[in-house]
Amino acid sequence: MVVVGGGPVGAAAALALAREGFRVALVERQAAAPAFDPADYDLRMYAISAQSQQFLQQLGAWAGIAAARACAYRGMRVWQRGPEHALCFDAAEAGRAELGWIVEHSLIVQALRERLDGVDLIAGATVATVRFEAGGAALHLADGRRLQARLVLAADGADSQLRQMAGIESAGWSYAHRAIVCHVSTARPHQHIAWQRFLRSGPLAFLPLADGRSSIVWSAEPPLAAELLALDDAAFCARLAEAAEHALGEVVGTTRRIAFPLRLAHARDYVRAGLALVGDAAHVIHPMAGQGVNLGLADAQCLVCTLAAARTAGRDCWSLRTLQRYARERKAANLEMQALTEALYRGFRLPLPGLRAALGLGMEALNRAAPLKSWLAGRASRS
Template sequence: MSSTTSVDLLIIGGGMVGASLACALKDKPLTIAIVEAVPLHSAEQPSYDDRAIALAYGSQRIFQGIGLWPQMKFHATPIKKIHISDRGHFGITRLDHQKEGVEALGQVMAGRDIGNVLAEQLANQANVELLTPATLSQIRYIDNGIQAEVMQNEQVLTISAKLMVAADGGHSSVRQLLGIDSDSKSYQQSAIIANITPSRPHNHVAYERFTDSGPLALLPMSDNRCSLVWTQWQQDVDEVMSLSDEAFLAQLQSRFGYRLGRLKQVGKRTAYPLHLMRSKEQIRPRLAVIGNAAHAIHPIAGQGFNLGIRDVSALAECVSDALVNEQDIGSLATLQRYAEWRH
């Protein structure tokens, strides 16, 4: 790319949401540039500690529409049933894919695998130019467009676009540079993430259990692993994280029970502080804010990434409609249709 260039669509953030948007527009008469701080493709080998992503049935349908599900399905573990319980209380809620009339209630994939499928598509997509590693430094409005200055290899690139999409996560540089505030509230909790191996087969069942120390979920993965998301009050996180593997598994076992038999192994543990966040502006003329740059919620419902994929689907549809009707893809009228759809 030359030091000064113009594109139709400039996506800031080439993570899973930003990359998915570019892929969703692969057959459209658009020139697209993606600015991403880190390389998309992972050369890492599969690991016991792969971070899992739960794809809702609706997200699977969206990826089918984009044309990526055949590649993704190879890496996915289907959720056939969901088991919901409340520790210390009677009653269980069960959901079954057969009763719902679907092949699976959801799918669980390693984030690395999703990223690699998206990166492979983008590498072969003629209408996309990927700038990585590169960082956004300035944004300004120009006549009939928006312009960004991007640093790549110690060179300043000036990129003009009809539409900029902020898909650059919770600490969005786009929001910061444009002075877009957000409403944010801490849950006073952290989610402890790890992979677990039980003694019994998970049989494609996802478990969600509410406990005195916080809700927890165990999602089925490949090789009979389960992805654990265990919410803890903030004051208890350091103590739980410092436990030995044996003590951690024992405490988890006491909260979860023996539905999966004995919990035998735990991998690397990571704790993430939880907060509720919503951008006060999700559209401006020439700008759409999507994914974690627009909203963050508690992970126990498993909707974080899925909300971002719904943003992708709605925005891609609005951009496509604008192209068909020979309208400006970055106009406020186009983006208001997107905002109304998502709210």
């Protein structure tokens, strides 16, 4: 098997396949893994769900992540106007110690890559051509190497070259929004709670970090994003505290700020004979729900289980029929999460008179509807 792309999803898939006894090569464009720096936090953070954490644990990667610095979050506060009216999710209500963990991208990739003993890692390489043929695929790498595989996994991210080479279309749109990301210190402690406000201009999240700071994801249209990026630190902190209605008091310090473009995408097909798409290569969602990497890890887990189950049952694990089982299961789950995220994102931005107020009332009603709330909390902790 050849996995193309050694991000969190590709590295997890390669490791899981090797553990199932498949022979695996992992082709990664970057020569070196993103460096985890114990002295400084990566700006790219993930809210890891319970299901993702269990998968990383099975792969032997979680202990290193937890020992380095994962921050458990035990609650979520989601509001539109007035943090005192927030919709509250608490782990204790769901009978859990935490709802999830905030972890750096570089730490996850490092923890997985450190365990790739059984995998042939080909770093600093890209695929020049791929030919899908009866019984598998023939890959020609840009450095001249050739690989033969029964199955190729495209885990090469949102702009997947493999998906394009296979001629699989991806439908979607740009949000015409950018997400500003930084880490900030606040006057009041985050209390291990993830805070999210739905502003008319876009969602704003404060995710708790183990050192007491919060990681910010602030989604805004390009003119506002450009304005926020251009502010000096003191002015940015003041704007941020105001936008968050001082839920954590004043913002007293910030790191540098970076911005990512945001989009939604979904591949028409997840599989072809000899090819399966996983992670952002198959679907991209708004980071608002913090689910992108969780959906990708769930793809990897599902695909590996499907292949292993087919092999155990004596079926042809490389057949298109087997791959379609994976595609059916994951497409349904990924589309459901995309639809939920989209409904929230659009709902709070619609310029209909009274709609935001109605959504606010809906949140208060939801706060009192224990079964629905626990369903939503459960849905967010798996993928």
